[in-house]
Amino acid sequence: MNGSFRKKPNGSVELRVWLDMPDGSHVQKSFCRRTRALAKAAYEEFLEKGKQTQARRKSVGGWGAEWLERKEQSVKYRTYANYELYFNRYILPMLGKMSLDKVMPADIERLMGSAAHLSKSARHHIFITIDQIMKSAVANGLCSRNPCEGIKVKPDATFKNITVYKPDEIACLLSHLDRPFGVAIAILLYAGLRSEEVMGLHWRDIDRKNRTITVRRVVTRVAKGEFAPVDVTKNERVRVVTYGDQLAAVLADAPKTSIYVVPAKRGGYMTPGSFRRQYDSFFDGLPIRRLSPHKLRHTYATYLIKGGAELRAVQTLLGHSSVKVTEIYTHINTDDQRRASQKLAY
Known part of the structure; x- marks a missing residue:
C-alpha cells in the first residue's frame, strides 16, 4: 500500500x-x-x-478464450474442436467485444438469427457453446444472469428431403461388392453403420453365428491432425446391430488379414482421409451417382422403414438417442407421391 x-x-x-x-x-x-x-x-x-x-468488464471474447482453454483439458478433442469452430466462426465476430454483463437475450437472438441459414445441428452447437460460456461466467461472478435462458433454437424453416440411393443404384452397388472396398460398402448398406464405426470395427466385434455387430469403437480425431480408435463403450451404451443373409455371405468371403474388418494397406486402422479415398475409388466407372458414405446409412434406414420396420427398432439399429431423429426417414419421396396421386379414386 x-x-x-x-x-x-x-x-x-x-x-x-x-x-x-x-x-x-x-x-x-x-x-x-x-x-x-x-x-x-x-x-x-x-x-x-x-x-x-x-x-x-471482461469481454465475451476474452472469457470465451479462457473457457475454451479449460475445455481442451476436460473433453474429447473432437468435442473441443467443435466448440472452437463455432466460437471462432460465429460467436466471436458478433459478441466477442461485448462485456459479459452487457449481453442481453436480444443479442443471443441476434446471434442465432445470423445462423438461420445453417442446419439445426449447427445452430444447436452454436447455442450450446454460448450458453456454456455464459453459464460459466455467472458461476464465476462475471455477470449476474445467463442471457441464453429462455432462448430456443428454432427448427429448420423448410424440411430438407434426405438423399438416398434409388433401387436400381442399390442393385448396381450390390453387384459390384467383389471390388476392393466392397466389404465396407456392404456394411454401410446392410448394417447402417457410420463410417467412423466401420473404420474401428474388429473381427471379434462380429458374432457370425448370431449375426450381430457390436459397435465398440470409432476412429476419430484425438488431436490436431491425429486420428486414433477410441472406445465408445465407456461413456455410451453398447450398440448391437443385427444383419441378414446378404451381409453374412459378404463377411464369410472377406479376407481376414488384420484385426480390422476394413484395414488400411499395412493392416492397421484406416483414417477418414484414406477411407474416403477408397470409397470414392469404388465408384470409378460405375454408372450411378457417388453420394457420401453417410448417404448409405440414410439409404439403409429409409428402406428399412419403407419395408415396414418398426420405428423404435430402426432407432435402436441406428443408435439414435431419440426416435425423433429416426422420424426424418419416414419422409415420402417424389416418386412415391406421384404413384400415390395416381391412385386417387375419383
Missing part, C-alpha cells in the same frame, strides 16, 4: 493512498473513518469492488 495515515481535527483518521489507473496515471484517494483499522478496511473494500467491476 502506497499511502499514509493522519489525524484530522475532528478526531477521525484519514488514509491517503496513491492509486495506479489503467491508463498509467496516478490518483490520490482518501478514506476517513473513526480509527486506522476502519480506514484501512474501507480502502480494502474499495479495492475489492474495483476488482469485481474490472472482472465484470
